Amino acid sequence: MQMSAPPTTGRARLSVRTLRTDRWWLPPLVTFLALFAFVVYGSIRAFMNEWYWVPEYHYLAPFYSPCLGAACVPGSSHWGQPLPDLGPLVPPPLFVLPFVLGFRLTCYYYRKAYYRAFWVSPPACAVAEPHARYSGERRFPLVLQNVHRYFFYAALLVAAILTYDTVIAFRGADGGFGIGLGTVLMVVNVVLLWAYTLSCHSCRHLVGGKLRHFSKHPVRYWLWSKATWLNGKHMLLAWSSLISVAAVDVYVMLVAAGVFSDPRLIN
Template sequence: MSTVEAPTKKRAQISARTLRTDNWRRYPLFVVVVFTAWVAYATVRAMMGDYYWVDEYHYLSPFYSPCVSESCVEGSAHLGTFLPKLPFFIPFAAISLPFLLLFRLTCYYYRKAYYRGYWASPSACGVREPHKKYTGERRFPLVAQNLHRYFWAAAFLISLVNTYDAILAFHGKDGGFGVGLGTLILVANVVLLWGYTLSCHSCRHIVGGRLKNFSKHPVRYWAWGVVSKLNERHGQFALITLGSLVAADLYVALVAGGAISDLRICN
């Protein structure tokens, strides 16, 4: 009679760091380069305090929306200036940018991206974990990741403000209706931001979670289906909106600074 050895509790002994043959380093490297460049650009622009408003066409940079400081130039404060003049290290849009940053920082897609890119925890699937311990997201500060659903609610409200800004951008030279290239860029940015916000996992749970019977809630079931389809592209929206935010801000800055003239389609 042959004896069967008891299964071992030890992990498989693999001498190589990974058995993967593809270029798995490309994704974490891409994350580090793109995220670092974006954070640097966004920080400089948010703290610059200039070239964010084109009064002639009512273009407002998304990095300054809503502009609520007394330092805001005339016409750019759509919700009023209920904050005093702020020091240079506090952005004019002080009530929105922190929540938007926390919304993205706690996003499921971004967690995967910066965990792999900056912390190498791990760098990729099938790659040896370099850290000796893993405590998950149960301790400070990572336990704050669980607040993502609340940051989503704030981002939803701010998206409404961005939508209002885009509507105001349909402004002509004589004060009537007008459309320019800046209008289209700001509208496209808002559409993409809505795609990112509504494709969030928290949004999917809000519209369809805690239901025991979908047939009794046809409207919520339909909404859940739509959000579920968007959710499949959540990572793509997360990356695309980084580019659309920079494009919208840069275009407004160039027009506001006089470097280029807005290409007008009508009026």
């Protein structure tokens, strides 16, 4: 004889926020500090509008790539200057950063990171959130998270442009071939950026989604399997690429400002 389940009265009511005794608050705190530091640095850097181009070695800071405004210093605009100089309140990075930040902000991992760290929604597993209601991502502005797939295409373009910047950075002091520490850092950065971009859930869906039979599409299945493997490392790639972008930007800024010279490995 099957016993019927006893009636329930809803969630268990606890007098404390959580029964967890570990430092559950530490991961969201670290995430908050790291993301906040990046936002502060990026905001300051975008409005500095200087020290982003090293003409001797063709180093272009990633925060200023591509430099499309008429205010860009000579030599830094590899793709022309189709956009006008709108003054100090609208520096060249503001033409491109919205697309780059849009891709990161709508990323599935970053949603989890800043939802927990900034909105404490929820701050950790088995910890109650302070919000009385939750409407998901069905209303404005969170409904805009659904445009992530379109920002993915912009991210592919930006990654390709940064790859071009890296290729032309193989330049020596005499104009020939050369490799410096900045070149190595830029190579590492574009590798991490490509890995992060291609590990995106939208990329995985693009190459393998809507297929009923993988056996009939061996090439797409191979691409999907590689994207799936990368997707398993999405969090690691998200943080490492974020750090590498900031590190290269800081490095180019210091070299361009004359704080130190670029150590040359070849020429």
